[in-house]
Amino acid sequence: VSTQSTGHHSKHQTMSFSPYENNGGTVLAVAGNDFCVIAGDTRMSEGYSIKTRHFHKLLKLTSKCVLATSGMQADMLALHALLRARLTMYEHDHGREMPTTAIAQLLSVSLYYRRFFPYYTFNVLGGIDENGEGLAYSYDAVGSFERVKYSSSGTGQSLIQPFLDNQVAKLNQLIRPDDAPPLNDVVDFVKDAMTSAGERDIYTGDSGDVAVIDANGVRIESFELKRD
Amino acid sequence: GINAEYGTPPHLTSTLNKQPNRFIMSIMEYNGGAVVAMVGKGCVAIASDKRYGVQAQTVGFDFEKVFRIQERTFVGLTGLATDVQTMASKLEFRTKLYELREERQMTPKVLAHLLSQLLYEKRFGPYFTEPVVAGLDGKGEPYICAMDLIGAQELAKDFVVTGTCTENLFGMCESLWRPDLEEDELFEIVSQCLLASVDRDATSGWGAVVHIINADGVRTRHLKTRQD
Numbered sequence: 001v002s003t004q005s006t007g008h009h010s011k012h013q014t015m016s017f018s019p020y021e022n023n024g025g026t027v028l029a030v031a032g033n034d035f036c037v038i039a040g041d042t043r044m045s046e047g048y049s050i051k052t053r054h055f056h057k058l059l060k061l062t063s064k065c066v067l068a069t070s071g072m073q074a075d076m077l078a079l080h081a082l083l084r085a086r087l088t089m090y091e092h093d094h095g096r097e098m099p100t101t102a103i104a105q106l107l108s109v110s111l112y113y114r115r116f117f118p119y120y121t122f123n124v125l126g127g128i129d130e131n132g133e134g135l136a137y138s139y140d141a142v143g144s145f146e147r148v149k150y151s152s153s154g155t156g157q158s159l160i161q162p163f164l165d166n167q168v169a170k171l172n173q174l175i176r177p178d179d180a181p182p183l184n185d186v187v188d189f190v191k192d193a194m195t196s197a198g199e200r201d202i203y204t205g206d207s208g209d210v211a212v213i214d215a216n217g218v219r220i221e222s223f224e225l226k227r228d
Numbered sequence: 229g230i231n232a233e234y235g236t237p238p239h240l241t242s243t244l245n246k247q248p249n250r251f252i253m254s255i256m257e258y259n260g261g262a263v264v265a266m267v268g269k270g271c272v273a274i275a276s277d278k279r280y281g282v283q284a285q286t287v288g289f290d291f292e293k294v295f296r297i298q299e300r301t302f303v304g305l306t307g308l309a310t311d312v313q314t315m316a317s318k319l320e321f322r323t324k325l326y327e328l329r330e331e332r333q334m335t336p337k338v339l340a341h342l343l344s345q346l347l348y349e350k351r352f353g354p355y356f357t358e359p360v361v362a363g364l365d366g367k368g369e370p371y372i373c374a375m376d377l378i379g380a381q382e383l384a385k386d387f388v389v390t391g392t393c394t395e396n397l398f399g400m401c402e403s404l405w406r407p408d409l410e411e412d413e414l415f416e417i418v419s420q421c422l423l424a425s426v427d428r429d430a431t432s433g434w435g436a437v438v439h440i441i442n443a444d445g446v447r448t449r450h451l452k453t454r455q456d
Binding site for chain 1: 393395396398399400402403404419420423424425427428453454
């Protein structure tokens with residue numbers, strides 16, 4: 001967290017405490033027909049320094065759902081702990097894992113609960129629903145959410161989002177609708193997007209985690225990113 | 229105008245026509261716009277959007293931001309529209325003088341140096357524009373370069389970007405560009421980079437123009453784009 005001077009209106013510059021800090025980083029998700037690929041880098045920054053190169057932003061919530069969070073990592077940890085607790089309670093009450101669609105709603109209300117002192121987190125939720133269909137949801141800091149086919153969040157969002165528009169939704173391209181790309185192609189594509197963001201965004205890099213959620217469960221793999 | 233409402237004393241303004249508080253953007257974002265230049269195999273491409281806007285309002289859609297300053301050298305300018313026009317005029321003036329004295333065309337490198345000089349001359353009261361130079365030199369070698377508003381040059385071998393959506397453009401170019409693109413491929417890549425980027429920026433877009441410069445000449449194409 002930082003102290004910063006407010007000097008907008010008055011001649012005096014007073015130092016004030018800000019409870020928020022952006023630790024940087026980028027997350028993205030792409031939902032397929034029967035899978036979802038969700039990824040996040042592992043760099044945690046403060047200002048122009050790197051605090052650690054090994055901070056995982058992905059959280060496996062159930063065998064069908066993974067949450068990726070960028071923004072302030074302290075708030076991310078608090079939010080993840082809250083969700084873990086709520087999911088455990090659900091499993092005790094209902095005897096089964098919470099469905100991804102329900103988790104999506106739970107995350108939204110949990111964020112809105114803190115409407116007047118928000119979690120400084122930019123979330124992307126990925127998974128499969130009860131029928132095995134791929135899902136991705138994107139959130140703002142206070143819980144406004146939307147189901148999407150793809151989304152990105154964090155410091156690299158403005159670099160990655162147009163690329164996803166262009167390559168996943170094929171906007172501005174006059175091509176015949178293709179068969180949906182296979183899983184491995186989507187994984188490679190997500191890694192490429194991260195790598196490109198890592199080139200130009202100083203807060204994105206070090207390494208990346210990619211989670212694949214499909215009928216076989218959740219598989220998380222690591223890949224290298226530039227450390228500069 | 230930029231600050232018209234602050235200039236009139238309250239007793240002279242009509243309470244009926246009071247404008248609600250409008251959001252004043254930074255001066256570089258007042259008009260909006262985007263320009264990108266890329267190097268291909270023996271050719272360069274330079275492209276811009278065509279929007280002329282005043283903050284949130286669009287007032288024109290034929291405001292190209294790329295100017296043909298010499299036979300094989302273009303300059304793209306974004307930022308405050310009045311300064312875009314002024315710099316383009318100043319460059320035209322200086323290059324015509326150069327042609328009269330030297331009896332030859334100004335090479336892109338020399339033009340970039342001139343532009344840098346013109347900008348730095350106003351170091352403590354700058355022109356609010358960040359230009360991009362793209363062209364072929366006497367030997368047909370591609371040359372691109374970008375500058376900040378006080379003339380600091382950034383030489384690149386791949387691509388340069390400027391405008392209100394530079395992050396979007398960086399993300400797109402970093403992902404789509406590769407070395408030794410042939411003219412037709414270069415055209416497609418530059419177009420997709422520009423379109424995907426401006427479609428995620430509220431103050432850029434409303435049409436686009438792409439120029440491909442090679443040893444034989446210049447080919448100009450206008451793109452059909454979203455008009456929002």
